[in-house]
Amino acid sequence: MTDAWVLNPDRALPAGELRPPAREIYASTAGLPLVSMHGHVDVSVFADDQPFPDPAQLLVVPDHYLVRMVVSQGRVTLPEMGVRPVGGDAGEAETDPRTIWRRFCENWHLFRGTPTRYWLEHELVEVFGATVRPSAETADILYDQISAALARPDFRPRALFEKFGLEIIATTDPATADLAQHHALAAEGWGERVVPTFRPDPLLHVDRVDWRDQLESLSDVSGVDAGDYEGYLSALRQRRRAFVEAGARATDHGHLLTDTTELGTAEASRIFRGALAGEVTPAEAQAFGGHMLFQMARMSTEDGLVMQLHPGSLRDHDSGVARTFGPDKGYDIPIATEYTRSLRPLLDAFGHHPNFGFIAFTLDETTFSRELAPLAGVYPAMKLGAPWWFLDSPDGMRRYREAVTETAGFYNTSGFVDDTRAYASIPARHDLNRRIDAGYLARLVAEHRIELDEAIETAVDLAYNLPKAAYPPVKVPAVSG
Amino acid sequence: MTDAWVLNPDRALPAGELRPPAREIYASTAGLPLVSMHGHVDVSVFADDQPFPDPAQLLVVPDHYLVRMVVSQGRVTLPEMGVRPVGGDAGEAETDPRTIWRRFCENWHLFRGTPTRYWLEHELVEVFGATVRPSAETADILYDQISAALARPDFRPRALFEKFGLEIIATTDPATADLAQHHALAAEGWGERVVPTFRPDPLLHVDRVDWRDQLESLSDVSGVDAGDYEGYLSALRQRRRAFVEAGARATDHGHLLTDTTELGTAEASRIFRGALAGEVTPAEAQAFGGHMLFQMARMSTEDGLVMQLHPGSLRDHDSGVARTFGPDKGYDIPIATEYTRSLRPLLDAFGHHPNFGFIAFTLDETTFSRELAPLAGVYPAMKLGAPWWFLDSPDGMRRYREAVTETAGFYNTSGFVDDTRAYASIPARHDLNRRIDAGYLARLVAEHRIELDEAIETAVDLAYNLPKAAYPPVKVPAVSG
C-alpha cells in the first residue's frame, strides 16, 4: 500500500496474442469524446451545478447495483447502507456517510469479477486520484481522498463534463416534466450538451395507482385536456413537441412486455374510460400498453423522435422492499422476453418508414442471435441497442458482439449507451465498452476475418459515429401548435 | 491494390497456441470431398448445365442473406438490388447487373464480421480468381473478372461440381415434383451425384391459400386421388416411393412449431374435410401439421427416408414485403422453439426404430444444451443437425460444438450441411465449417481433453463420414406400386 495504486493500461483487454491488436484498436477510441445518448443523471445536476455531497451519497447510496450486492449477503440491511424508508425520517436509516462508506469498503471482495468493480476502480483512480484499494483498513483514507476532491471547483458537474470528455448527455425526463431546467441550460449555452428524453411510462400504464394523477399533470403541463382518449393522444403529442423544442432526440419506454398490437380506436377509448373510472383489468391494461407503444411509434414517424424500448424487467420483485423503500432498490428482475411476434405489428407498419428510428434493448440474451439480430439485420428503421443493465459487463458485452455481429453486422447496432444515474461512472463505462469492443475486433483481426484498418474504423464508428447517427438532432417543426 | 489479393491460409482458425494443432487438424480435412446432403440449388442447374448469367444474378440477387444486409441500412431498396415485385415487369426493379453489383460493393463494410463476408472472399479469390477486394472503387474490376470467368466452359455447373470436389449434392424438391430432371440426370450417369429430397410442406399446411391447388397437383402427379384423407396419405406414400426410386435419401420439413402429436384418424379426416371445404381454424391447421409430422415419421420407418425437421422460422415477418416481393426475401425471423415435449410423441413411438433416421435442426441456440443434445444423446434414431441458417457462422458453429459435445458427443451429430441456394458458395461453407471444427478440436487437444490423433479422426468423421452415414442410400423396394 505504500506504492500508489495504478490501473493496468491493458485491463479488460484480452490476454495473449490478441492483446497487441486490441491495444492498437483501443488506442484509436480511448480519446474520443463521450456521446451519452441514454442515461439517468438528473438534469438538476447540470442546471444547479452544485458540489456533490459526500462519497457515500455520490458513489454508494443511489447505485442499486452496488447496494444490492452488499445486502445480498444478509449481513447488512438497506437502511444500514443509507437507504431510507419511503416517508421515513432520517433516523430510520444510516445517515453518517463515513459509516456507509466503511460498510461498502469492508465488502469490496463481493465485487470481484463484476463490472461495478471495474467502474469503481476506474473512478477512484482516474477521477478521484485514490491511492489505495478499498478495504476495511483503507476505508477512511479513501473517504478523505474523495471528499477532498469533491470540495474542489473542478469537481462540480459542469467541470466534470469537460474533464470527462463528454460531448453530449441525454437525461431521462417524465412526459409531464416542464423542462424548465433544460430551458435554463439552453439559455446558458448548454442546450446542445444536455438534452431531455421523453419518458411517458406512467401515462401509458393505466393500471398504476397514480395513473389518474399523472393524467392530471399531463393536462396541466400540456394545456390540453387529457380527460378522454383523443385529448390524451393530443396532450402526448403536445408534450413530444415540447420535448423536441427543448432539444430531445428520443423517447424511452420501459414495458414489462414487448407487445405492440394496435387496438381499434373504439376499444382503446373504452379501456381508457374504464381506467378513468378505476375499472380496468390487468389484461386490458396490458393491451392498452401494447397499443400505446404502437401509437408512440406512429408519433415518432410524425415528429422524428427516435423510439427506445427497454422491456422485460419485472419491477419490485420483493413487494415488502417496494412497500418500505420504494422502487429502484435492486429488486427488478428480468424475465424471458419475446420480440419476433411482439414487434411484428410495429415493424410491419413502420419498419421501412424513412422518418422512423427504433432501438430495442433486452435483458434476455437468448434473443440476441435468435430474434433481435435477425430483425435489426433487415428492417431499416430498427437498430439493436447496447447490452443493457446486467449485461453491460465485460463478458456480457463480448457475448453481445459474438451473438449479434454475424447476423446483424456492426452497422445495425446503435452504439454504446451508459444508462446510468452514477455520473462519475460515465467515463469508466464508456472506457470499458471500448476495451471490450477492441478485444472482440482484435479477435476478428487475429483470425483473419477482417483487416486491422477495418477494425480501427469500426471501433471508432461503434464508440462515436454510430450513437451520433442513431440519435440524430430532430428538426423543430416550423409552426408549433 | 497492386498486390494480388491472397487469403490468409489460417483464416477462421483460432489465434495463439491453438493455431498449430488447429492447422494440423484442418489439414486433414481440407481436401476431403464435399458431401452436400441438404441444399437448395435447383436441379435444373445441373440438368441444363448452362452458364451462369452474370455476377449479380449469380452472387447477389438470389442470396437473401446478402440483400437483407444491404437494405437494412435504409439507403438501398429491394428493387434497387434487383428484386422484382411479384408479377411486376422488368422496369419495376433494377435490371442492370453492373449497377446491382456496384451497390453491393459500395456496402461491403456492412459485412464485416459476418459469414457472408467469409464465404464471398473465399468465392471471389478461390473460385473466381479475383485480385481486388470489393469497394466502390473496385466494383467494375471485380465485375469484369467474374464475368470473364463465367464465360468459360469450366465455370458451367457440372464442371464446377468437379472443381469444387463435390461427391454428392441433394436438391430440395416439392412433393409434387415429377422428378423428370433427376431422371434425365440419372440417364446421363449423374444419378448418384445429384439426388432429390422430398419436401411436402405445402401439402401439410392445410390453411395455406394454395393448399387445394397443391392437393390437385398431388393427385395428378401421383395418379392417386388425394381428395380424401386416406387417398391423401396414399398419394404421399406414392410420391415418397417415387423419390426413393429417383435416388432420394431424405425428407425435409419446415414447420413453425415442432409439435408431433398424432391425432385419431377420425379427427384427422375431419380436419382434412374441413380444409377441403375451406373451413379450418388456425388451431386445427396446426394440429394437423403436427399430426402429419408424426405420419411422416411413420412413413420414414417404412421406406427408410431420413426425416429432417427445420422448425421455428416465422416466415414473411413483414407482410408488405411478402405481398409485394414474395417469400424468401430475408424477412423470415426465428422464434423460441420447444423440442422436449413437442418431439415426445414422435420419439416415444419411433426413437428406437431400427429403420428410422431423424435429424433435428434449430434456429434457437438455447435448445442445444437444454433439449437437443440431451435428446440426440440418448435416442438411437435421432441425430442433431448442423447449426442452421443464421447460426451457420464462425462463432455460431463454435458455440454449437461447445453447447452440444459435452452431452451428445460428436457421434450423435449428423455432420455439416450447407443448406444454400448459392452454388458458388458451397466450397466456402464447407471450408469454414472444417476450420471451425478444427479450432474447437484444437482446444480440446490443447486442454488435454483429447489426443491429437483422436482430434484428427474426429475431424474427418465430422467433415465426411458422419454426413454420409446420416443420409445413407435408401433401398428401392422390389415391387413398386
Next chain:
Amino acid sequence: MTDAWVLNPDRALPAGELRPPAREIYASTAGLPLVSMHGHVDVSVFADDQPFPDPAQLLVVPDHYLVRMVVSQGRVTLPEMGVRPVGGDAGEAETDPRTIWRRFCENWHLFRGTPTRYWLEHELVEVFGATVRPSAETADILYDQISAALARPDFRPRALFEKFGLEIIATTDPATADLAQHHALAAEGWGERVVPTFRPDPLLHVDRVDWRDQLESLSDVSGVDAGDYEGYLSALRQRRRAFVEAGARATDHGHLLTDTTELGTAEASRIFRGALAGEVTPAEAQAFGGHMLFQMARMSTEDGLVMQLHPGSLRDHDSGVARTFGPDKGYDIPIATEYTRSLRPLLDAFGHHPNFGFIAFTLDETTFSRELAPLAGVYPAMKLGAPWWFLDSPDGMRRYREAVTETAGFYNTSGFVDDTRAYASIPARHDLNRRIDAGYLARLVAEHRIELDEAIETAVDLAYNLPKAAYPPVKVPAVSG
C-alpha cells in the same frame, strides 16, 4: 501402450498465457478436502462398507450418463449393457461384467469431448492405477487391473473416503427413510462424515400412482397419521426433525416446475382429500406441488434445513423405456424453466428470513444471466447452485461462471456439489471443477480484472469454504416432539 498412461497435469486448464496463473490458482485448491454436500451414493455403501462387486457394476451399469451414450448409437441395447427390465430375471440382461465392460471400452470414442471421459480417465489412472486407455484391445487388461484393485481392503468404501480426501458426504434419502443406517454410522463415529438429506418428492406429487402408498409409509415411520392435510404437514415436520437429529443439513426437491404459489389451507385440504380419493387433475397436482414447495420453505425457516430446488427435468421421456426398465435410465430431458415469477411467492415471503437458506439449480442455462444471478445477487436467503447434471462439464462450468459472476459475484454461489451416485468419480468431479474455476479466475487475472492473490482466495472459497457455509450444521431443537 508400452508407456504407462499418465494424465497431463495441466488437463482442463486453459492453454496459452492463461495457463501459468491457472496452474498457480489450481495448485491452491488441488489438495483441499472434498466437501460433498449433495450426492446420490447410497448410505448402505458406507454402512455396510463392503467391497464393490466388479468394474462393470461399479463404473458402467448404474451410471446413466455413460450407458445412454453407448445406447444412443443404436448398436447396443440397454439389456446388453446390463440394464435389467423391471421385475425381469437375470437372463433378460447381460450378466457377465466382462462382456459389459468390453462393450463400454469398444465405444470409448463416443465420449470424446464429454465430462464422462474426463472423470473416467481420472478414476482409471488416479484411483485404479490403470496403465492403458480404454479400447476394444485393452478392455480385458483394464478389467483385470480394476478388479485387482477392488479386491484390496483399501478399496472398500470407507477406506476410499479417506483416500479421496472427503471431509463430509451427504446422501439423499426418502422422507420416509427410517435413517437406521445413518444412526448406525453415527454409532461408529461416522455421523459427522456421512449425513442424510431430506427428499420428500414422492409425497408432494399427489398424482403419482404410488402416492397413497407413500403416505402410508409416512404415517408408519413418523407415527403421525398423515391421512388428512394437517396430519400430513405434521408428519412431514416430524420427519424433518428426525432428519435434523440424524445430522441432515438440507432438503432436496425435484419438481418439473418452479412454481411456489401458496394455496389457501381450504384449497390445499380439498386437493389433498381429492387425491386420497384418487380424484385429482394434473392442474390440481401441479398447484399442490407448488404450494408444498412454499410449505417446505416455511418449514426450513422453522427448522433450519437448507432448501435445495432442482427443477426442469422431464422424467422418463420415453414411456416404453420407463415401463420396461424403470426410471433413471438416461431418458430425463430438460425443459425451459422459469424462475423470476415462479419463485416470487417464496422469495417475497422468506427471501430475507435470517433462518432461511435456499439454493436453486437449473438445467436451463438461459436463466443464469437472466433470472438466477439477478435473484441470487439480491436476496440474502438465496444462493445459486453449481451447474447441474448435463451442465456439470468443462465448458458448462465455464459458461456458468461467465454468465453468473458479473451479476451475482462469487459469493452468492454455493460452491461445487458433485451430485453423483458414482462414488469413485467424486474426486474427479471436484478436481475438474477446481480446474475450470481456476481457468476462469486466471482469465480475470490476465485481463487485470482481479489480482492473483484475490483469485487464489476466491478459488479456495469456491472449493471449500462456500459449500461449507451454504450447508451449515443444523441445531437440534432442545425438545423433540
